Structure formats: C-alpha cells, structure tokens
Amino acid sequence: xxxxxxxxxxxxxxxxxxxxxxxxxxxxxxxxxxxxxxxxxxxxxxxxxxxxxxxxxxxxxxxxxxxxxxxxxxxxxxxxxxxxxxxxxxxxxxxxxxxxxxxxxxxxxxxxxxxxxxxxxxxxxxxxxxxxxxxxxxxxxxxxxxxxxxxxxxxxxxxxxxxxxxxxxxxxxxxxxxxxxxxxxxxxxxxxxxxxxxxxxxxxxxxxxxxxxxxxxxxxxxxxxxxxxxxxxxxxxxxxxxxxxxxxxxxxxxxxxxxx
Amino acid sequence: xxxxxxxxxxxxxxxxxxxxxxxxxxxxxxxxxxxxxxxxxxxxxxxxxxxxxxxxxxxxxxxxxxxxxxxxxxxxxxxxxxxxxxxxxxxxxxxxxxxxxxxxxxxxxxxxxxxxxxxxxxxxxxxxxxxxxxxxxxxxxxxxxxxxxxxxxxxxxxxxxxxxxxxxxxxxxxxxxxxxxxxxxxxxxxxxxxxxxxxxxxxxxxxxxxxxxxxxxxxxxxxxxxxxxxxxxxxxxxxxxxxxxxxxxxxxxxxxxxxxxxxxxxxxxxxxxxxxxxxxxxxxxxxxxxxxxxxxxxxxxxxxxxxxxxxxxxxxxxxxxxxxxxxxxxxxxxxxxxxxxxxxxxxxxxxxxxxxxxxxxxxxxxxxxxxxxxxxxxxxxxxxxxxxxxxxxxxxxxxxxxxxxxxxxxxxxxxxxxxxxxxxxxxxxxxxxxxxxxxxxxxxxxxxxxxxxxxxxxxxxxxxxxxxxxxxxxxxxxxxxxxxxxxxxxxxx
Numbered sequence: 225x226x227x228x229x230x231x232x233x234x235x236x237x238x239x240x241x242x243x244x245x246x247x248x249x250x251x252x253x254x255x256x257x258x259x260x261x262x263x264x265x266x267x268x269x270x271x272x273x274x275x276x277x278x279x280x281x282x283x284x285x286x287x288x289x290x291x292x293x294x295x296x297x298x299x300x301x302x303x304x305x306x307x308x309x310x311x312x313x314x315x316x317x318x319x320x321x322x323x324x325x326x327x328x329x330x331x332x333x334x335x336x337x338x339x340x341x342x343x344x345x346x347x348x349x350x351x352x353x354x355x356x357x358x359x360x361x362x363x364x365x366x367x368x369x370x371x372x373x374x375x376x377x378x379x380x381x382x383x384x385x386x387x388x389x390x391x392x393x394x395x396x397x398x399x400x401x402x403x404x405x406x407x408x409x410x411x412x413x414x415x416x417x418x419x420x421x422x423x424x425x426x427x428x429x430x431x432x433x434x435x436x437x438x439x440x441x442x443x444x445x446x447x448x449x450x451x452x453x454x455x456x457x458x459x460x461x462x463x464x465x466x467x468x469x470x471x472x473x474x475x476x477x478x479x480x481x482x483x484x
Numbered sequence: 485x486x487x488x489x490x491x492x493x494x495x496x497x498x499x500x501x502x503x504x505x506x507x508x509x510x511x512x513x514x515x516x517x518x519x520x521x522x523x524x525x526x527x528x529x530x531x532x533x534x535x536x537x538x539x540x541x542x543x544x545x546x547x548x549x550x551x552x553x554x555x556x557x558x559x560x561x562x563x564x565x566x567x568x569x570x571x572x573x574x575x576x577x578x579x580x581x582x583x584x585x586x587x588x589x590x591x592x593x594x595x596x597x598x599x600x601x602x603x604x605x606x607x608x609x610x611x612x613x614x615x616x617x618x619x620x621x622x623x624x625x626x627x628x629x630x631x632x633x634x635x636x637x638x639x640x641x642x643x644x645x646x647x648x649x650x651x652x653x654x655x656x657x658x659x660x661x662x663x664x665x666x667x668x669x670x671x672x673x674x675x676x677x678x679x680x681x682x683x684x685x686x687x688x689x690x691x692x693x694x695x696x697x698x699x700x701x702x703x704x705x706x707x708x709x710x711x712x713x714x715x716x717x718x719x720x721x722x723x724x725x726x727x728x729x730x731x732x733x734x735x736x737x738x739x740x741x742x743x744x745x746x747x748x749x750x751x752x753x754x755x756x757x758x759x760x761x762x763x764x765x766x767x768x769x770x771x772x773x774x775x776x777x778x779x780x781x782x783x784x785x786x787x788x789x790x791x792x793x794x795x796x797x798x799x800x801x802x803x804x805x806x807x808x809x810x811x812x813x814x815x816x817x818x819x820x821x822x823x824x825x826x827x828x829x830x831x832x833x834x835x836x837x838x839x840x841x842x843x844x845x846x847x848x849x850x851x852x853x854x855x856x857x858x859x860x861x862x863x864x865x866x867x868x869x870x871x872x873x874x875x876x877x878x879x880x881x882x883x884x885x886x887x888x889x890x891x892x893x894x895x896x897x898x899x900x901x902x903x904x905x906x907x908x909x910x911x912x913x914x915x916x917x918x919x920x921x922x923x924x925x926x927x928x929x930x931x932x933x934x935x936x937x938x939x940x941x942x943x944x945x946x947x948x949x950x951x952x953x954x955x956x957x958x959x960x961x962x963x964x965x966x967x968x969x970x971x972x973x974x975x976x977x
Contacts, residue, residue, distance in 0.1 A: 277877050302804030310885075318883055328878035332896045342882030345892055394882060 228253040228397060228429045229274070234283035234294070236269060243269045244280060245453040251398075251446070254427040258440035258461075261450035262476055267433045270450065271402050274431065276317040279303070287319040288397045320398040321391030326407050327383045329375040335362065335386050336371040339393045347394070354393070361389040365419050381412030385419055392423075399423065401432040437480055441465055449473045532725030537575045540565055541595035544580035545669045545937035548694045548750040549601050552934035555770025560750040561599045564618055565718075567742060568733040580934075581924055582668050583648040587612075590721060592836060597730075598719040601688055603652035608719065613727045615718040616734050618743065623653060623710030624689040628677060629703050634684055636708045643683040646673035653686045656710055660686075670695060671937040678703050686710065690751050699940035760944050767935040767945060771928055775952050778927025782917045785849050787910055790856025797861035798868065799890070812861070819858025825919050827851050832923040848920040852913060860909055867902035868894055900971040907964035911957050918953075928952055 229251035236244040243266045251257050261267040272278040274285065280294040290312075297309055305313060329338050339358035343349045362368050365385040367378075375383055384404055391399060401420065405413040417439050424430060424443050434440070440447050440461050447464040449457045449472075457470045468474045542550040542561060550559040557578050569576040581589050586598050590612070604614055627634045634640060641661030647654030649666040658664050665682060667673050673685040674695055692706060720727055737743040758766070800812035819827070832847040842850065871894050879889035921930035932949040936942050 275881055277880060300804070301806075304804045314883065314885070317880070322877075322881040324874060324878065324881075326874055328872075328874035330875070330878065330893055341892065342884075345888060346883035390882065 226253055227251060228288060229431070230286045231270075231274075232284050234270070234273060234280050234285065236266075236273065236278060236280040243453050244273070244283075247283070247450075247453070247455055249448065249455070249458075251429060251431060253429055255429060255445040256424045256443050257431045257446045257448060258444040259431065259433045259448045259450060260435070260437070260440065260464075260476070261456075265450045266453040267450045268402055271322075271400050271431060271433050274398070275320050275322045275400055276313050277322070279313075285316075287316065290316045290319055292316050318394070319396060320400050321394050321396035323384070323387045323391050323399070323401045323404050325403040327375075327380075327387040329383055329386055329390070331375050334372050334374055335367065335378070338375065338386055339389045342390065342394045358389070358393055361392050362386075364392075364422075365389050366415070379412060380408045381415040384408065384416045388416075388419055388423075397429065399428055399430045401430065401434065403433050403435070405434065405436060435480055437465060437477065449476065451476070531728060534569075534572050534574050534726040534729050535596050537577050538565075538569055538597060539577050539579055539595045541579045541581050541586050541589050541598050542600045543583045543586065543669060544578075544934060545671060546583070546600060546691060547698065547938035549688075549691065550599065551938040552770075552931075553938065554766045555773070555931070555935075560619070560746060561601060563746050563750075564737070564743070565597075565599045567737060567746070568730060571733045571736065572729060579924075580926075584650045584666070584668070585924075587650060587719075590719065592841070593721075596720060596724070601691070601716045602719045603714045604717050605652060605655075611722065612719040613722055613724050615720075615727050616731045617715035617717050618734050618737075619690070619716045619747065620713060621688050621690050621716065622713045623656060623686055624692050624706045625708040625710070626674075626677065626685050626687065626692055626704055627683065627707045628680070629705045631683070631705075631707060634707050637686075637710060639708075640684050640686075644681075645684050645686065646676045646682045647685065647687075652714070653688070657684075657686045662686075669937065671940065674699075674701070674704065675940075675942075688714075694751070695940075698938065701940075758939065760941060763935070763939050763941045764944050764948055767931070767948065770935070771931045771945075771948060771952060774926055774928040774931035775956070778920070778925055778930070779914065779917050779953075780956070782845070782848055782852065782920060782925065782927060783910070783914050786852035786917075787856055787913055789849070789853035790913075791860055791864075791906075793853060793857030794860030794864050795895075797857055798864040801861060801865055802868070816858050816861055819855055824851070824855050824916055825922065827855060828919055828923060844920070844923050844925045847923060848917070848925050852917065852920075855916075856909060856913060860906060863902055863905045863909065864898065867898035867905075870901050871897050900968070903964065903968050903971060907960065907967075911960055914956055914960065915953055 227250045229249070231247060231249040234244050234247040235242070245266075247266075247270060249257075259267045259270065269278055273280045274287070279297055279299055282295045284291060284293040284295075286292075292312060297305065297313070299305055330341065333341065336355060336358055339361060340351070340354040343354040343358070344351055359368065359371060362371055365388055367382060367385055367389070370378060370382060370386075375386065378386065387404075388399075404420070405416050408416065413436070417436060420430070420432065420439070421443050432439075432444075444461050446458065447461045448455055449464055449468070449470070451472050457464055457468060457473050463469075464473065465477065468477060542557070544550050544552055544557055546559070548559050549561040550557065552558070557580065562578065565576055565578075579589070579595050581595070583600060586595075586600060589595050590598055601619070602608065602614070604617060608614060625634060625637065625640065634643070637656070637660040640657065643662050644665065645657045645662035646665045646667045647657055648669060649664070654664060654666075662684065665676070667676065670685075670687050670691055673682065673687070676682045677685055678701065689706070689709070695701075696704065718727075718730060734743070797812045797815055800808045801816065803809045803812075828848065828851040831842065831851045832844065835842070868890075875893055875897065876889060879893040884892065917927055918929035920927050921933060924930070928949055932945045936945045939945070
C-alpha cells in the first residue's frame with residue numbers, strides 16, 4: 225500500500241519552547257492513525273501543521289501529490305506569506321479536512337449552509353449540487369433531519385457530527401480529527417466515535433488525536449505515542465497499547481486507563 | 485443677576501447659544517478677510533443685465549428686515565427685493581447666511597446681491613457696487629433700563645458691547661471705544677444685554693424698536709442716537725453692472741408710493757405679538773420639515789457612508805502592512821482628537837481657500853461621514869477581534885482566504901457585537917447633525933433658530949426641537965433592540 229502522507233523531520237518552536245522536534249511519520253492510504261500523548265506533547269500542533277493552521281519551522285510534509293518543504297516557507301510580519309507561498313499552502317491545505325475539538329461551526333448559518341459553505345464559496349461548485357451532496361453527508365452522519373436548524377439548536381455530539389460532514393464536504397484525501405470527543409458529555413461520545421469508525425471502514429485515510437484508547441484499539445491501524453515533541457513509540461495498537469516498550473508510554477496509558 | 489428677568493431659563497438658554505456661536509464667528513470672518521483679495525474689483529462699472537435668477541443673501545434673523553415667520557422668509561428687505569424682481573421680470577432665490585459671512589459669500593460668488601440693511605459708508609462704496617438707498621434710518625444706543633450713565637456714543641468708551649463683527653454698527657461702537665464681543669445678530673446682543681453680560685449695544689433704530697415691541701421687553705431702553713443718519717442699500721460685487729437697473733426700480737417704487745406702503749407695513753403698524761402656543765404651533769411644521777429634509781437625510785447618508793469608511797479603516801488598522809495600519813491609526817487619531825465642529829468648519833470654510841468648494845449639505849455629509857468613519861472604525865475593529873480564533877481557523881480550514889473569511893464568517897458575527905456601540909454612534913450622530921446649522925444647512929436646529937430670532941421664545945422653540953430629537957432617538961433605540969434580537973437569534977446564550 226502506498227503512503228498517502230509522508231512527514232519528515234518536522235520541527236516547530238514557539239519562541240524558546242520546541243513543540244515539535246524532528247517528527248517523521250508515514251500514513252498508508254486508507255489507514256487510520258491514532259496519535260496519543262499527554263497534553264503539551266505536541267500532538268495537536270502536529271495535526272494543525274498537517275492542515276497548515278500552524279506553519280512548522282522546518283521539515284517537509286507530502287500529502288497525496290502536494291509536498292511542502294517548510295524550511296522554504298518563511299512567513300513575514302504577522303504570518304504574511306508571499307503570493308506563491310500562499311498558493312502552495314492553499315493547495316496543501318485542500319488535501320485535508322479538519323474536525324476541531326470545539327467544532328467551530330459557523331453559528332450564523334444553518335447546518336446545511338455550514339456544510340455547503342466550503343464547496344460553494346471556495347470550490348465554486350454549483351449550489352444545487354453542493355446542497356445535494358451535503359444532504360447525503362448529513363444523512364451519513366445521522367443528521368438528515370437537522371439540515372435547516374442552526375448549530376445552537378443541536379447537542380454537542382450532533383454539532384461535532386456536522387463538523388465531520390463539513391470536513392467531508394471538501395472531499396479531502398485525508399481527514400484530521402483534533403480530540404473530537406474531548407469536549408463532549410460522555411453519553412454523546414459514542415455517536416461521534418461511531419461515525420468515525422464507519423468512515424474508517426469506508427477506507428478513508430484518517431489521523432486522529434484522541435484519548436479514547438478503546439477507539440484506538442478497535443479502529444487504528446497505527447498508533448503513535450508522542451511526548452515532548454518527539455515520537456516515543458509507534459506501531460500497531462496490539463503493540464503500542466497492549467505491549468508498550470517504553471516506560472513513558474506505559475506510565476501514560478496507566479494514567480489514562482486507571483486515573484485513580 | 486440682571487433685573488426684570490421674566491423667564492430666567494429662556495435667557496440662560498439664549499446666552500448659552502450666544503456663547504456657543506460667539507466662539508465660532510472668528511472663522512467665517514477670517515474666511516472673509518482672505519477671500520477679499522479676489523480679482524474681481526475691476527474699477528470701471530460696465531453694464532450687465534440682472535441675472536435671470538437673482539441669488540440674494542440675507543441673514544434671515546434680523547426682524548423686521550429679514551426673518552422667518554411661520555417657516556417663511558419675510559420682512560421689509562425681502563419684500564422690497566421681491567417687488568424689484570417682479571418689476572424686472574426675474575426670479576429671486578434667497579440664501580440665508582450669517583451676517584458676518586455675507587460679504588465672503590458675495591465675493592465667493594455664492595450669491596449675486598446682499599439685502600440685509602447694508603449701511604452705506606465710504607469703505608463699502610469703494611469695495612462694492614451699492615444701490616441707491618431704500619431706507620433711511622438712524623443708529624440707536626441701547627442699554628438696560630436701570631442704566632444712568634450712558635446717553636451718547638461718548639459714554640460707551642470702555643463699556644462691553646455685542647455686535648456682528650463686520651457690521652457698520654460694530655464699527656461705530658468699536659470706534660467709540662467699546663469692548664466688542666462678537667455675536668451673530670441683534671437678537672443675541674439683546675439677550676446678552678438683558679442678562680447683564682454686556683452694557684450696551686448699537687444698532688438700527690427700526691430693528692431695535694421692532695424687537696422691543698415684539699418681545700415686550702421692559703428691561704432695556706433706547707438711551708441715545710448715533711450722530712449721523714444712515715441709509716441702507718443693496719450690495720453687489722464691484723463691476724457686477726446691474727445696479728443701475730435696480731436703482732431705476734427703487735426710484736419707481738419711491739415715486740409710485742409702493743416703497744412707502746411697504747415701509748409702513750413693517751415699521752409703523754404695531755406687530756401682533758403671537759402667544760407662546762401660537763409660536764410653537766406655527767413652527768411645528770417648518771421644524772418637522774427641517775427634521776425630515778435636513779436632519780434625517782444628513783444622518784442616514786453620513787452614517788452609511790461612515791460605516792463603509794469605518795470598515796475599510798478598521799481592516800487597514802489590523803493590517804500587517806505598517807504603512808497601511810499607520811495611515812489608519814493617524815486617521816483615527818485625527819478624527820477623534822479634533823472637535824467635529826472644527827472638522828466641519830475646515831471643510832466648509834477652509835477648503836474653499838484651496839479651491840475646493842462644497843455647498844453646505846455636501847460639506848456636512850463629508851464632515852459627518854469622515855467623523856463616523858473614525859469612531860466606528862475602532863468599534864468595528866473591536867467587534868472583529870472579539871470573534872473567537874476558532875472561527876478564523878474553521879474558515880481557513882474550509883479553504884477561505886482572509887477577505888472571504890472576513891466577508892462570510894467574521895463580519896456577519898461581528899455585526900451582532902457591534903450593534904450596541906454603533907447604535908450609540910448613530911444616536912450621537914442624529915444630535916451632532918445640529919452642528920450643520922452653523923454652516924447654514926437648513927435642518928431642525930436651524931429652523932428653530934430662525935423661529936427663535938424674531939420671537940425671542942428660546943425656551944419654547946428649542947424645547948420643541950429637543951422633543952423632535954428625543955423622539956427620533958427613542959425610535960432608533962427601539963429599532964436597536966429589535967435588530968439585536970434579530971441578529972442574536974442564532975447565538976446560544
């Protein structure tokens with residue numbers, strides 16, 4: 225199986241603080257990668273770098289056909305990029321769809337409009353076609369009957385599923401999930417994880433940052449344990465979760481699985 | 485405190501207005517002085533016909549010569565001009581301008597002729613084309629009834645007097661050694677005299693007698709006359725060439741008795757003093773007209789234009805480009821750091837010196853739009869910056885660039901946040917448009933001033949104006965509530 229994503233030597237520092245140190249990673253097409261790690265480990269920064277919400281200082285990322293060497297991307301004052309660079313970043317960003325921890329839905333638009341906003345406004349797809357495929361996506365995440373509501377009228381789990389439909393609507397090669405269930409009431413977590421499992425079974429390539437160890441065990445093809453901005457350990461869940469080799473991994477898993 | 489104050493509040497309000505305006509007379513006067521070098525004073529008089537539409541400047545606050553009654557300009561000078569025009573077969577268009585700006589307006593070509601009791605003197609004869617006299621009068625010295633020491637011009641040396649700065653009476657008082665405080669017109673100097681803020685005033689006996697009759701004032705009296713009789717004439721630019729035709733008609737009106745008839749109508753017949761209620765009632769509609777055709781369009785157009793400016797400035801202010809954000813900062817600093825009235829005066833009175841001349845209404849629109857732009861820019865910037873970062877990230881994530889994210893995601897949400905402070909600015913603007921009265925835009929306050937000048941009923945008429953403003957602002961506050969509800973309906977609370 226060919227790799228859809230190839231990350232090499234990614235590094236990022238905020239001032240003196242190095243958040244990512246030389247991270248490398250391969251994600252085969254159609255596979256699910258779960259990223260585990262304590263807070264502040266850099267896992268969210270890694271995910272955001274894949275959607276260009278953070279611009280790493282160095283290293284390179286290839287997603288499908290688009291490769292970016294971040295050493296050559298040099299933001300000016302206030303993060304301003306040259307025309308050429310921002311065009312490259314826009315193409316790079318279009319390869320992935322992002323699901324945020326706090327969903328970040330557009331509160332002033334309906335559920336349907338949230339999903340069609342990107343396709344119509346950015347991708348310039350015909351409104352009718354965009355709406356039709358948005359309705360299909362909403363059906364897929366179990367919200368066919370909520371299309372005309374506004375986000376505030378939905379539960380947290382429903383909002384997060386709209387977020388997933390919004391990311392899917394852009395038809396990205398790669399789906400990124402940034403702790404999609406962390407902000408949810410426990411009884412709503414299952415709905416969201418269920419949708420994500422369905423997507424994995426469809427063969428979508430996904431990278432998921434989460435603390436849901438059971439989800440990783442059941443769905444992930446690959447688990448990455450990150451701490452202090454570096455990959456501590458990676459491999460199939462049967463190895464990293466069931467039989468971790470590193471002490472740091474073991475400590476982390478113990479704390480997550482048995483907090484008391 | 486001064487004596488015989490029937491209605492102290494009336495006088496106080498009048499004094500406030502006087503003080504406000506007294507401070508601003510300096511600027512138009514300066515404008516007049518500089519435009520005096522206009523290359524129009526060609527010595528030899530040529531003949532030309534009277535313009536088909538004769539634009540006649542008059543202050544409109546000098547009863548019984550020119551003033552507003554029931555919302556209409558009338559008076560002796562006005563009627564004489566109207567009769568002359570009728571005889572000549574031309575149309576008259578009156579332009580109301582404060583006295584001290586009349587000659588500047590004539591030189592600037594905003595008007596063709598002045599009809600406002602211009603006393604003939606040698607200086608004016610050399611500077612302007614003057615008609616033959618259409619009224620003979622004399623100057624009088626007026627003091628408070630309790631005054632015992634002022635009997636003639638010789639006694640006013642060192643006394644406080646209030647006069648229009650470019651008037652003949654002002655010159656006489658100044659030469660007699662009085663300390664002159666400048667005001668807009670006789671009604672203001674009379675109020676100051678009654679309040680004890682000045683000691684004496686010099687003015688036309690016809691105007692003084694009329695004012696004393698109409699206001700029923702007993703606390704002031706005529707204590708003496710100026711030595712020379714004075715004659716009033718119309719004034720046009722030097723070399724205008726049409727004065728001989730005006731003179732012919734004045735002569736005709738003298739010989740057929742129509743000038744005398746008009747004179748008697750205004751100066752010998754006892755004017756009816758209208759009751760307070762009549763004054764308010766007859767001015768309700770003219771003031772409403774001022775509100776609807778002046779204040780409201782001024783507010784609406786300036787606010788919309790101002791918001792457009794503000795949005796651009798707010799975005800420039802947040803830009804990473806140092807020059808762009810620097811320009812935006814400077815603009816905001818200048819607008820917020822200078823009085824709106826000064827901005828208004830620079831645009832209306834100042835720019836013409838650079839050859840940029842706006843009519844009153846457009847000048848007011850420009851000044852108010854720029855002002856709203858400076859203030860609302862900061863409001864809009866704050867509203868934009870209050871939108872959580874996650875919304876920007878979500879917009880980026882679906883592929884939007886900065887302008888698209890602003891337009892589709894950020895501004896629609898920021899609008900909700902900005903409604904209360906922007907409503908504040910709109911409500912302030914409604915009231916600020918009253919400043920346009922100083923550059924002769926006929927809006928609500930100007931109408932109230934026009935009505936107050938001849939009647940002296942300041943409290944009643946300015947209160948009526950206040951009620952109009954209040955009603956408009958209450959309606960806007962109500963609309964604000966509705967709009968907030970509408971924009972807020974998709975936001976979870």
